Amino acid sequence: MKSNERRSVESPTARERLTEFYAAFNHVVTDRSELDEMAALLTDDATWTDATTGDRADRTYVGIDAVLENVVATPGERSDHVQALPERFVDAGDTVVVEGAYVGTADGRNFDIAFAHVFDLRDGRIAGCTAYRDTAIENQVFDA
Incomplete structure (x- = not known):
């Protein structure tokens, strides 16, 4: 069988890219290493805004290092085990909403904290x- 040389090579879809992001997040917070895999998924000027806790200006992280430190390293340090489980993707081209949950354990207690990420x-x-995440449940888990 002869290959079709005129067929274009497709780049990953937004859903595939974000699935890679969550897999990398889960790998990093479990093994506490391999940040390069995640860094490759972010633009150099990537921003991450935590819209559910405090003043947004104080909770916006800009740049790969700031995002990795505050979004990936911190949750891994606050819990014994954590995983981000995406459950639903709403794809609008370059904007994708992902609904899911952070699940894991902290101080021997199980948690399941709903989130919505708008990428x-x-x-x-x-x-x-x-x-966005359910901060009422998060406060019960981490401030108890």
Whole structure:
């Protein structure tokens, strides 16, 4: 069988890219290493805004290092085990809403904290995210 040389090679869809992001997140918070895999998914000027806790200006992280430190490293340090489980993707082209939950254990207690992440992608990489989560449950888990 002869290959079709005129067929274009498709780049990953937004859903595939974000599935890679969650898999990398789960790998990093479990093994506490391999940040390069995640960094490759982000634009250099990526922003992550935690829209559910405090003043947004104080909770917006800009740049790969700031996002990795505050969005990936911190949850891994606050819990014994954590995984981000995406459950639903609503794809609108370069903007994708992901509904899911952070599940894991902290101080021997199980938790299941719902989240919604609104991602903006640019050239197949994550340029920004506005994150919402159930802070009432989060406070019960981490402030108890």
